[in-house]
Amino acid sequence: MxxxxxxxxxxxxxxxxxxxxxxxxxxxxxxxxxxxxxxxxxxxxxxxxxxxxxxxxxxxxxxxxxxxxRPVSALPAPLTAFIGRVRERGELADAVKARRQVTVVGPGGVGKTRLALAVAAEAAGEFADGVWFVDLAPLTDPGRVGAAVATAVGVGEQPGRGIDEAVLAALADREALLVWDNCEQVRDGVAPFLERLLVACPRLRVLATSRARLMVPFEWAFPVPPLSWADGSESEAVTLFMERAAAAGRPPEPAVRDRIAAVCERLDGMALAIELAAARWPTLGLDGLTASLSDPLRILAGGPRADDRHRSVRAVLDWSHDLLESQDRALLRRISVFVMPFTAEAATAVAGFAPLDPAAVADGLGRLAEQSLLTAAPSATGTRYQALETIRQYGRERLADAGELTDVRSRHMSWCLADATLLKGAEGPDWRARFDARAEDLRAALTWAADQPEQRADACRLALSLAELTFTRNLLGEAQERFEQAAALAGDAAAAAALREAAGVAGCRRHGDDMFRLHRAAGEAARRAGDNAGAGRDLAAAATVAYRFSSEFTRIPAVAEVAAVLAAARELSGDGDPTAGPAAEAAVALAEAAVVSDAFGAVQGASENTLQETVECAERAVALARRAEDPVAESAALDALSGARSWTGEPFAAAAAARRRIDILASVPRTPARTHEWMDALAMAAGTALGVGDLPQAHRWGRQLADHPLFAEAGHHATSWLLIADAFAGDAGAVLTGSGKFLDAWEQSGRQRSFSLGPAAASVAMIHGLRGDHDARATWLTVVDQAGTAAEHRHGYGAVFDAMVLLHQGDAEAALERLAPEPEQVWKWVSWIWLHWYVTLRAEASVLAGHPDAPERLAATRSVVAGNPVATAQLDRAEALLDGDLTRQLAAAAAFDAAGCRYQSARTLLLAGNAHAAAGTAVLAGLGLAPTAVR
Known part of the structure; x- marks a missing residue:
């Protein structure tokens, strides 16, 4: 705009x-x-x-x-000024504007990163959504390219989809430039993800740096030449040398520029080599540099097939290395195992062993930084050091040559284990930054240790620690992956425990297929370990998941498959044998309750016996879980009981069961399984509170759900119940504000369907209807069609929200027609949240439309909704209108206010007429709603 x-x-x-x-x-x-x-x-x-x-x-x-x-653009701030490259900067800038994907190619040390950053900084204004920098140097796993991009652009994982899909969705309509650095590190992961990204995000451009082409569609390679050294006073290489030498402490005299040009020529104009040589200027001077860069230089590096420029960089690194004292050489090669910036304390722990004196590590880091082999930067926790990727690679080669690779890697592994333990016990506002500063080192250590048989136990410990840390960091996809990795490294008993945790994470991600698979895998591991009771619990959990979270599956398991799993669970749990323990018996009982409840839900017109069987199964599961002292299992059983009570037409009992889940889980440690259960409990508690007219409590629980960290990227799921609660209360401002987040997240999620998304969209459509904005209402009804299911919208929540709009517009006849079916005819769609709203609106519409059965409907409805403050006030108002009792109408308005339903209070005043109508109109205006029509 x-x-x-x-x-x-x-x-x-x-x-x-x-x-x-x-x-x-x-x-x-x-x-x-x-x-x-x-x-x-x-x-x-x-x-x-x-x-x-x-x-x-x-x-x-x-x-x-x-x-x-709009995300905030971010490029790393260079520590030194960018020198030269005028022609290359211009050409590369033009290429970035004209092409979807440009790869800056060249050997290590030629200056690819600095050139790309300079061009990106200049081009930032050309992209409406900015520029982001993605550093791939720390990665060791090609599968984490998408996660690295997500971290850089501020995209979190969303329940129901992986991190790669979340990135593609978030960037689909962005006009931005992404700078990917060091792509050669994980080229096998870069190429496929980059191709998907560019196809899915047509307005996105990528500027990559790599030692070789990426070989993907759209790619245009831009080779970076060496710096020129033969242009006299205009030589870029000489200017760079002079600048860096001056920064090192003693600027060269202008008269020696020609001799410096000769040095730069011997270095083939390679930026890194020139900077390293310039760092030696204060101690060696021109004569010393010239003597050091004699013919033996080229013999030092590379074989006959090596690229000349690669050889020159290696030669300068060899030369810089050979000029170091022996202890500094040891330090340089040993700190190469660090992926992220590190402190002197960390370097001492990893590198401080013979022949290196631990007390000399801090001084050694300073000397390496003085010679441009490390960069040093201050931070809130002290100075942090880091080597360029080229130098790290060189150091790792030297580490292998010295025969220290295993020792140093093992010490790095031990440091990572200790650091992970500290992180697990830490908290505070800076925890996220602390984890992010360590994460790639933990991942690199785990990648190495997982392939070392003698490190298997430590690798398993680190995988578990990293799983817990990434779960806390809301990196759910990685958390699940790490729990599964730990299971693969552990013995059968420990593997079963890790797989159970992985299943809990999959639940938080709304990945039903993975939950089913992982619970079954845990059962198999427990069985191999001789833990039949544990195996029975796991298999029963798998059967429960198949019914309880069937909407979260991409492929729902066949009934026969689930039946076989449940039969195996019964057998392993002893089929009632008390020696199997109450936990296994409770798990089987819960699975049976889920099966019975689902079977009833699939069949309308079930008998009283079927209803009672459903309730009894659920109550038995609750009692067994309580006896087993398993609060997560008890919450799950209460969920089954809440659903069963809904089917029997007992909304208050359903709400009470849902509320007990909140109380039970409140003090339980935040494991993945508990977190998954907690999210579900909040949603069900909010929903059932709405069903009995407890709008303040529904809002409170809906807000807790919306504010949950795991829903940070899933605003459609997070805000659903809050939108509905605010809509029933008539808070148009809150609904309109929340609807934007809902719509954005829903569209980015791929327009998912869910039992809560359809009603949420319908509640927004209702608010637009109450505002008189028919175009916006029509738009949101289209969302309802795509986010919910046709039958539920037609016969359940859709009838409720449509009737409220029609009554607001004064069309009681149309509202009554929308609610024409008897509740028993649409029981499947109204029996949970919507029953009280449906029957109450139906009774009110009957009164306003002058239906002959209005008195009987009022009386019958009172017995159904007794105890519901909103429904009772609505019936009181309808009866007062029928009797022409103004006093009772005004009393109903006060009751609505007390119940937190200001919309219905204002509407009551309008229906009362005379001076009260003006007050009602003012309240509606304050709520952001149009005056109601009275016919």
Whole structure:
């Protein structure tokens, strides 16, 4: 949206229009007159060329959403000035503007990264969504390329999808430049992910650096030549040398430029080699450098097939290495195992052993930094050191040559284990940054140790630690992967425990297929370990998952397959044998309750015996889980009981069971299984509270769910129940604000369907209907069709929300027609949350439409909803309207206020008429709603 012609005051008005405020509300907010607001609105309509106020509000809201969701661009700040490369910068900048993907290629040390960063910084203004830097140097696993991109651009994992898919969705409509550095590190992972990224994100461009082409579609290679050294006073290589030598302490005299050019020529114009040589200027001077860079230089490095420029960099590194004292040589090669910046304390732990004196490590790091072999940067926790990737690779080769690779890697592994233990016990606002600063070292140590038979036990410990840490960091995909990796490294008993944790993480990710697979795998591992009771619990859990979370499967297991799993669980659990333990018996009972409940849910018109059997199975599972002292299992059993009570038409009992889940889980340690159960418990507690008219509690639990860290990237799931609670309360502002996050997240998720997403979208459509915004309502009803299911919308929540809009519009006959089926006819779709709302609205519509059965319907409904404060007040109002009792109408308005339902309170005043109607209109305006029609 262009705002070049818009004044500051008009911009203020526009922003408030995006919040769907009325002219009067805008005037009050800005302390101006309503007439002035009208003038500004007219000017905005003209300047922005939109047809009406509604379109203007949409434009402003879309612009605000885009601004809020736009990630912040970030490029690393160079520690030294960029020298030369004028021609290359211009050519590369043109290439980045013209082509989807450019790869800056050249040997290590030629200056690829600095050139790419310089061009990216200059081009940042060309990209509406900015520029991001993705450093792939720390990666050891090609499968983590997508995760590295996600970290760089600020994308988190979303339940129901992997991190790669989350990145593609988040960047699908971005106009941005991504700088990928050191792609040769994980080329096998870069190429396939880069191809997917460029196909899925048509407005995205990638500037990569690599020692070789990536060989992907769209790629255009830009070879980086050496710096020129033969241009006299204009020589880029000489200028770089002079600049870096001066920074090292003693600037060369201008008279020696020609001799310095000869040195640069011997170094083939390689930027890294020149910088390393310049760092030696204060101690060696020109004569010393010239003598050192004689013919033996080229003999030192590489074989006959090596590229000359590669040989020259290796030669300078050999030369720099040979000039070091023996202890500094040892330090240089040993610190090469660090992937991320490290402290002197960490270096001492890993590198401080004979022949290197541990007390000399800190001084040695300073000397290496002085000679440009390390960079040193201050941080909140002290100075941190890091070597360029080229130097790290060189150091690792020297480490192998010295026969120290295993010893140093083992010490690095021990340091990582200790550090991971400290991180697990830490907390605080800086925890995330602390973990991020260590993560790649932990991953690198695990990658190495996992392939060393003698390190298997430590690798398993580190995998478990990394699994717990990444789970805390909300990297759910990796957490599941690490738990599975730990299981592969462990013995059968420990493997079963790790697989159970992995299943819990899969649950948090809403990956039902993985939950089923992992619980079965845990059962097999437990059986191999001789733990039949544990195996029975795991297999019963798999059977439970297949029914309880069937909506989260991409392929629901066949009934026969689940039956076989449950039969095996019964057999392994002793089929009632008390020696198997109450935990196994409770798990089997829960699976049976899930099966019975699902079987009933699939069949309408079930008998009372079937209903009672469902309840009894669930109650037995609850009792057994409580006896087993397993709060997570008890919560799951209470979920089954809550569902069973809903089927029997007992919403209050269903809500009570759901509420008990919250109480039980509140003090349970936050394991993956508990976290998955907690998220589900919050959703069910919010939903069942809505079902019995407890709007404040539904809002409270809905808010807790929306604020849960695991839902940071899944606003559609996170905000669903909060949107519904706010919609029933009539809080249009909160619904309109939350709907933007919901819609963005839902679209980025691939437009998923869920039992809560359809009602959430329908609640937003209802609010637009209550506002009189028919276009927006139609748009959201389209979302309802795609996010929910047709039958539920037609017969369940859709009937409730549509009826509320129709009654607001004064069309009681249409509302009654929308609610025409008897509750028993649509029981499958109304029996959970919507029963009280359905029957109460049906009774009220009967009264307002003058239906002859209205008195009987009122009486029958009272017996159903007794105890529901909102439904009771609604029936009181309908009965008072039927009797013409104004006093009771006003009492109903007060009851609505007490129940947290200001919308219905205002509507009651409007229905009361006379002076009360004006007060009702004012309340509705304050809620952001249009006046209701009274017929």
């Amino acid at each position: 262009s705002t070049s012609k818009i004044s500051a005051r008009e911009a203020d008005v526009l922003a408030l229009l995006g919040e769907h405020l009325s002219n009067a509300e805008i005037a009050a907010r800005l302390f101006i007159s309503v007439r002035t607001v009208e003038s500004h609105v007219s000017a905005l309509l003209r300047k922005l060329e939109v047809p009406d106020r509604r379109a203007l509000s949409r434009r402003a809201a879309e612009s605000a959403r885009a601004e809020q969701s």
